[in-house]
Amino acid sequence: MVDIATRVWNHRWKIDPIVRSLIDTDFYKLLMCQSVFRNKPDTQVTFSLINRTKSVRLADLVDEGELREQLDHVRSLSLSRGESTWMRGNTFYGKRQMFSSEFMDWFENLRLPDYHLEKRDGQYELTFEGSWPEVMLWEIPALSILMELRGRAVLGTMGRFELQVLYARAMTKLWEKIEKLQPLEGLRVADFGTRRRHSFLWQDWCVQAMQEGLGDAFPGTSNCLIAKNRDLEAIGTNAHELPMVYSALAEDDAALARAPYDVLSDWHDEHDGNLRIILPDTYGTRGFLENAPDWLAGWTGIRVDSGDPATGAETAINWWKSRGEDPREKLVIFSDGLDADKIVALHEQFKGRVKASFGWGTMLTNDFKGLTPDNRLAPFSLVCKAVEANGKPTVKLSDNPNKAMGPEAEVERYKRVFGVGEQERVEVVV
Amino acid sequence: MVDIATRVWNHRWKIDPIVRSLIDTDFYKLLMCQSVFRNKPDTQVTFSLINRTKSVRLADLVDEGELREQLDHVRSLSLSRGESTWMRGNTFYGKRQMFSSEFMDWFENLRLPDYHLEKRDGQYELTFEGSWPEVMLWEIPALSILMELRGRAVLGTMGRFELQVLYARAMTKLWEKIEKLQPLEGLRVADFGTRRRHSFLWQDWCVQAMQEGLGDAFPGTSNCLIAKNRDLEAIGTNAHELPMVYSALAEDDAALARAPYDVLSDWHDEHDGNLRIILPDTYGTRGFLENAPDWLAGWTGIRVDSGDPATGAETAINWWKSRGEDPREKLVIFSDGLDADKIVALHEQFKGRVKASFGWGTMLTNDFKGLTPDNRLAPFSLVCKAVEANGKPTVKLSDNPNKAMGPEAEVERYKRVFGVGEQERVEVVV
Numbered sequence: 025m026v027d028i029a030t031r032v033w034n035h036r037w038k039i040d041p042i043v044r045s046l047i048d049t050d051f052y053k054l055l056m057c058q059s060v061f062r063n064k065p066d067t068q069v070t071f072s073l074i075n076r077t078k079s080v081r082l083a084d085l086v087d088e089g090e091l092r093e094q095l096d097h098v099r100s101l102s103l104s105r106g107e108s109t110w111m112r113g114n115t116f117y118g119k120r121q122m123f124s125s126e127f128m129d130w131f132e133n134l135r136l137p138d139y140h141l142e143k144r145d146g147q148y149e150l151t152f153e154g155s156w157p158e159v160m161l162w163e164i165p166a167l168s169i170l171m172e173l174r175g176r177a178v179l180g181t182m183g184r185f186e187l188q189v190l191y192a193r194a195m196t197k198l199w200e201k202i203e204k205l206q207p208l209e210g211l212r213v214a215d216f217g218t219r220r221r222h223s224f225l226w227q228d229w230c231v232q233a234m235q236e237g238l239g240d241a242f243p244g245t246s247n248c249l250i251a252k253n254r255d256l257e258a259i260g261t262n263a264h265e266l267p268m269v270y271s272a273l274a275e276d277d278a279a280l281a282r283a284p285y286d287v288l289s290d291w292h293d294e295h296d297g298n299l300r301i302i303l304p305d306t307y308g309t310r311g312f313l314e315n316a317p318d319w320l321a322g323w324t325g326i327r328v329d330s331g332d333p334a335t336g337a338e339t340a341i342n343w344w345k346s347r348g349e350d351p352r353e354k355l356v357i358f359s360d361g362l363d364a365d366k367i368v369a370l371h372e373q374f375k376g377r378v379k380a381s382f383g384w385g386t387m388l389t390n391d392f393k394g395l396t397p398d399n400r401l402a403p404f405s406l407v408c409k410a411v412e413a414n415g416k417p418t419v420k421l422s423d424n425p426n427k428a429m430g431p432e433a434e435v436e437r438y439k440r441v442f443g444v445g446e447q448e449r450v451e452v453v454v
Numbered sequence: 455m456v457d458i459a460t461r462v463w464n465h466r467w468k469i470d471p472i473v474r475s476l477i478d479t480d481f482y483k484l485l486m487c488q489s490v491f492r493n494k495p496d497t498q499v500t501f502s503l504i505n506r507t508k509s510v511r512l513a514d515l516v517d518e519g520e521l522r523e524q525l526d527h528v529r530s531l532s533l534s535r536g537e538s539t540w541m542r543g544n545t546f547y548g549k550r551q552m553f554s555s556e557f558m559d560w561f562e563n564l565r566l567p568d569y570h571l572e573k574r575d576g577q578y579e580l581t582f583e584g585s586w587p588e589v590m591l592w593e594i595p596a597l598s599i600l601m602e603l604r605g606r607a608v609l610g611t612m613g614r615f616e617l618q619v620l621y622a623r624a625m626t627k628l629w630e631k632i633e634k635l636q637p638l639e640g641l642r643v644a645d646f647g648t649r650r651r652h653s654f655l656w657q658d659w660c661v662q663a664m665q666e667g668l669g670d671a672f673p674g675t676s677n678c679l680i681a682k683n684r685d686l687e688a689i690g691t692n693a694h695e696l697p698m699v700y701s702a703l704a705e706d707d708a709a710l711a712r713a714p715y716d717v718l719s720d721w722h723d724e725h726d727g728n729l730r731i732i733l734p735d736t737y738g739t740r741g742f743l744e745n746a747p748d749w750l751a752g753w754t755g756i757r758v759d760s761g762d763p764a765t766g767a768e769t770a771i772n773w774w775k776s777r778g779e780d781p782r783e784k785l786v787i788f789s790d791g792l793d794a795d796k797i798v799a800l801h802e803q804f805k806g807r808v809k810a811s812f813g814w815g816t817m818l819t820n821d822f823k824g825l826t827p828d829n830r831l832a833p834f835s836l837v838c839k840a841v842e843a844n845g846k847p848t849v850k851l852s853d854n855p856n857k858a859m860g861p862e863a864e865v866e867r868y869k870r871v872f873g874v875g876e877q878e879r880v881e882v883v884v
Contacts, residue, residue: 027457185666192625199619236615 028225029188032179041097042165042172042224046134047107047248049164050218052260054111054248055299058127059266061157063290069159069269070412073150073166074429076452077404081146086173088143094169095139098162103132110252117257117298136162156413160265163408167219170406171390175222178400193395194222198230198388201364202237208371213238213382214259215245216359217389220403220454227389231256234388246383259383261301261327262291265410268306268420272413277441285317292319300324301357305423307442309336313343321347325355325379331423331450333358333366334373341378351378359383361453363391386454403454424450458655459618462609471527472595472602472654476564477537477678479594480648482690484541484678485729488557489696491587493720499589499699500842503580503596504859506882507834511576516603518573524599525569528592533562540682547687547728566592586843590695593838597649600836601820605652608830623825624652628660628818631794632667638801643668643812644689645675646789647819650833650884657819661686664818676813689813691731691757692721695840698736698850702843707871715747722749730754731787735853737872739766743773751777755785755809761853761880763788763796764803771808781808789813791883793821816884833884854880 031040047054060067075082103111108128116122123131137154139162148170152162179187205211215234221227231250234242244257251258267284274280284306292300300323304312309331321344328336337358341351355378358370362384374380392401409429410418419430419438425447428435438444461470477484490497505512533541538558546552553561567584569592578600582592609617635641645664651657661680664672674687681688697714704710714736722730730753734742739761751774758766767788771781785808788800792814804810822831839859840848849860849868855877858865868874 027460030457183666185662189625189629189663192622192629195619195622196626199622232615233619236613 026225026229028223028229029184029191031225032187032191040223040225042094042169043098043101044224045107045249046101046103046131046136046161047111047252048168048218048224048250049161049248050216050246050260051116051248051251051258052246052262053161053164054123055260055295056262056266057131057157057160058123059262059290059294060160061127061130062124062294064156064269064273067156067269067273068154068414069156069410071152071159071162071166071408072411073148073170073406073408075147075404075406077406078147080174080404082170082174083143083146083148085177086148086170087177088141088148091148091169091173092141094173095141095166098165098169099136099138102135107249107252108132111248114258119297130157134158134161136165139166150408151411156269156410160410163265164219166408167406168221168224171220171403172223175392175401178396182396190392190395190401191226194226194392195229195233197391197395198233199237201388201391202233204364204368205238205241208241208368210375211238211241211367211371211382212243212380213241213367213384214243215247215250215388216259216383216385218245218247220386220406221389222392222401222403228253230389243381261299262287262303264303264306264329264420264422266291267303268418269410269413271307271438272410272416272418277437280438280441281315284312285320288320288323292323298324298355301355302326303329304340305330305336307419307421307438308444308447309339309423311443313339316343318347321349325357325381327357327359327383329360329422330427331360331448333360333370336423337370337374337378337380352376353379355379355381357381357383359385361387363387390454405452405454421447423447424452426450426452456655456659458653458659459614459621461655462617462621470653470655472524472599473528473531474654475537475679476531476533476561476566476591477541477682478598478648478654478680479591479678480646480676480690481546481678481681481688482676482692483591483594484553484561485690485725486692486696487561487587487590488553489692489720489724490590491557491560492554492724494586494699494703497586497699497703498584498844499586499840501582501589501592501596501838502841503578503600503836503838505577505834505836507836508577510604510834512600512604513573513576513578515607516578516600517607518571518578521578521599521603522571524603525571525596528595528599529566529568532565537679537682538562541678544688549727560587564588564591566595569596580838586699586840590840593695594649596838597836598651598654601650601833602653605822605831608826612826620822620825620831621656624656624822625659625663627821627825628663629667631818631821632663634794634798635668635671638671638798640805641668641671641797641801641812642673642810643671643797643814644673645677645680645818646689646813646815648675648677650816650836651819652822652831652833658683660819673811691729692717692733694733694736694759694850694852696721697733698848699840699843701737701868702840702846702848707867710868710871711745714742715750718750718753722753728754728785731785732756733759734770735760735766737849737851737868738874738877739769739853741873743769746773748777751779755787755811757787757789757813759790759852760857761790761878763790763800766853767800767804767808767810782806783809785809785811787811787813789815791817793817820884835882835884851877853877854882856880856882 140151152159244259266287271283274283326340344351390403570581582589674689696717701713756770774781820833
C-alpha cells in the first residue's frame with residue numbers, strides 16, 4: 025500500500041507523472057471515441073479548458089513550464105501491450121469485444137495531437153484542435169493535470185508532517201462517508217471522479233476504500249487504468265459532447281431539433297443493455313423526453329446530470345409511465361454534485377420506485393475542503409468542452425442556466441428550437 | 455517516514471520487537487536506578503504486574519508463547535555503544551555527566567534478570583525478583599510489552615485497509631488535540647506515554663507530531679531511545695517507587711514517618727534545578743507537605759500525580775505561601791490522567807499563579823478509544839509496582855483510595871503513621 029504523504033514528500037513527483045497512461049481516462053471517453061471513430065471520424069473540433077471558478081487564478085498558481093511538461097508527457101504516451109490486451113480481451117457490461125479490431129488498431133497507433141497554451145487574466149487558455157476522435161481524448165488528461173498541478177502547488181509549501189496529517193484527515197473523511205453509505209440496502213455507487221481528482225494516487229486509494237468499504241455496492245470505476253490494475257469493472261456510457269457536436273453540425277433548425285435523437289440512434293445500433301442510458305439534459309430534459317421517439321422509452325435508463333436531481337428523476341419516472349413503461353424496471357443514474365448525504369437522501373427517496381444508481385465524482389476523489397488553512401485545496405469547477413465543430417460553435421443548455429455555454433445568439437436559437445422556457449438556477453460548486 | 459499501517463500489515467511484527475533497546479524506557483527510571491545503585495544497591499525487591507482493569511482478560515487475549523518471546527528478547531538486550539555514548543556525553547537539564555562512570559560501567563554490563571510468569575483467572579501473574587537496581591528496569595518494558603501484545607492481538611484480526619483507516623483516524627485524533635493546545639501561551643507539555651503506549655512506532659509518531667505541532671511548547675519525551683533518535687530532551691525526575699521501598703525498609707513507625715523525606719534527602723545530594731521535583735502524594739499530599747522540612751520548600755516544583763489535579767496544585771501553592779515562597783517562581787507538573795481538554799483547563803486555571811507543566815501519558819500515546827468496534831483497542835489501567843522489599847510488603851496510598859495498594863493491615867498502619875483521613879475517590883481510567 026502506497027504511503028501517499030511520504031511519496032508526495034520524498035519524490036516531489038519526479039517519478040509520478042500526473043497522467044501515466046492513455047487509458048488513465050474515463051471509460052465513456054473510449055466508448056464515445058469508438059462511436060465517433062465509426063460515425064464522424066473526419067469532424068474537426070476544438071476543445072477548450074474553462075475554469076468556472078474565476079477566483080482560482082490558475083495561471084498564478086501553476087507554473088507554465090510544469091504544465092507544458094505534463095501535457096508533453098501525455099503526448100508521448102501510447103497504448104501499451106497490456107492495456108491493449110485488456111481492452112481487446114475484457115468483458116464490459118457482460119459483452120466481449122466491445123471495441124472493434126478497426127478501432128483498436130487505430131487506437132494502438134494513436135498519439136494525442138498538439139495543444140495551444142497561453143495565459144490570459146490569470147487563467148490558462150488551453151485548446152486542442154483536430155479530428156474529433158483524437159482531440160476528444162484530451163479532455164480528461166487536461167482536467168486531471170490542471171487539477172493536480174494546482175494541488176501540487178499547495179502541497180509543495182507543506183511540511184512532511186503536515187502532509188501526513190493532511191492525508192490522514194482526508195482518509196478519515198472519506199471513510200466516514202463510506203460508513204454512511206454502508207447501511208443502504210441495494211445501493212450501487214461507482215467512482216466517476218477521474219477528471220477532478222486530487223491526484224492519481226489519491227483516486228486509486230479512494231477506489232480501494234470503496235472496494236473494501238462497500239463490497240458489491242461498489243460496481244466499479246470510470247477510470248480504465250484503475251479498473252485494469254484493480255480488476256474492477258470499468259463504468260460509463262456517453263456524455264454531452266455527442267449531442268453538442270451533432271447539433272453544431274446540423275444544417276438548419278429542423279436538423280438541429282433531430283440531432284440529439286440522431287446521437288442516440290447511432291448509439292442504439294452499437295450498444296444494448298446497461299449502455300443504453302439516455303442523457304436527456306443537454307438542451308433541457310422536459311422537452312427532450314416529450315419529443316422523444318418511442319424506441320427511446322425502451323432504453324435501460326436515464327442519467328440525471330444537472331438541475332435538481334430529485335426533480336430530474338421524477339420527470340424520468342413520469343415520462344416512463346406516460347410511455348407505458350414500468351419505472352421499477354428502469355435505471356436512474358445520478359451523477360451531478362453528489363456527496364454521501366445526498367446519495368443517502370436520493371437512495372431513500374427513490375427506493376422501490378426506480379432502480380437508482382450513483383456516479384460519485386469530485387466529492388469522492390477530491391474532498392480536501394477544509395483540510396488546509398485558506399481552503400487552498402478545495403476542489404473547483406473546471407471543465408474542458410468541445411466549443412466548435414467544423415467551424416461552428418457548440419451550445420449546451422442543461423437543466424441549470426449556470427451550466428449553459430455557447431455564444432448568446434446561438435443559446436437563444438437553441439432555446440427556441442428545443443422549447444426551453446424558464447429554468448431554475450442551481451449553484452455549481454464542482 | 456514510517457507508514458505504520460503498512461508495517462503492521464506487512465511484517466506482522468517479526469522485525470518489530472516491542473522493546474528494542476535498554477533505553478527504550480522512561481528517563482526517570484535511569485535517574486532513579488543510579489540513585490538506587492548508589493544508595494541501596496543490595497536491597498532485594500519484587501516487582502509485580504497489576505491489571506487494574508479486570509474486564510480486560512489479558513491471559514485470554516495474549517498468547518503466552520508470544521509474551522515469553524518478547525520478555526526473553528528484552529533479556530537479550532544490552533546497552534549499545536551509541537546508547538552508552540549518548541548517556542555519557544549528553545547534557546540533561548543543562549548538566550553534563552549526569553550519569554557517573556561507576557554507574558555507566560555497571561549499566562553497560564547489565565542484562566535484565568529472569569522473570570516469573572503464570573496464568574491465573576484470565577490474567578498473567580508476572581513478577582521480577584532480585585536486586586533493586588536491576589529489577590526496577592523491568593517495569594517499563596513489561597508494561598509496554600503487555601500493552602502492545604494486547605493491541606497486536608486485536609490488530610491481527612484487521613484487514614490491510616482497516617488498519618490504514620485506523621491509523622489515519624488515530625493521527626487525525628491526535629492532531630486535533632495538538633491544535634487545541636497550539637494557542638496556549640507559555641505551554642509546556644512533554645510526552646510521558648512510554649509505559650502504556652499503543653506501540654513503539656506509534657509513540658515515535660506521536661512525538662514527531664508534538665514536535666511539529668507544538669515546537670518549543672514540547673520540551674521533550676520521557677522515552678530515552680526516542681529522545682536520542684529524535685535529538686530531543688529526555689524528561690523525568692523520580693517516582694513513587696523510591697518512597698515505597700524506603701518506607702518498606704523502615705524498622706519502626708518513626709523511621710517510616712521519616713522515610714519519604716530520606717528519599718528526597720538522598721535526591722537533594724545528587725540533583726539540583728529542574729530535577730528537584732517533589733512527588734508528595736505517596737502517602738497523602740497534605741500530611742507530607744505539612745510535615746516537610748524547610749529545605750524542601752526550596753525545591754523547584756511539585757508533581758501532582760493523583761487525586762483532583764486542581765486541588766493538588768492549590769495545596770502546593772498554599773504550602774509554598776505558608777513557607778514564605780513565591781508560587782509564581784515554582785513549577786507544578788501535572789502528570790495524572792491528562793488529555794487535551796484537561797490540559798487546556800489547568801493551563802488557564804493556573805496561568806500567572808504558578809509555572810505549570812504537563813507530562814502527558816496514555817491519552818497522548820494510546821488514544822485508540824472508539825476507533826474499533828467494541829472498543830477493543832482502548833487503553834486500560836496496567837501497572838508494574840515494587841510489592842516487596844527485603845521481604846517486607848510495600849504500600850502506596852496516594853491521594854486517591856482507588857490507587858492505594860498493599861496488604862490491608864499495612865495500609866491502615868501507614869494511614870495512621872502519615873495521618874491520612876478520609877480521601878475523595880477518583881475513577882482511574884488509565
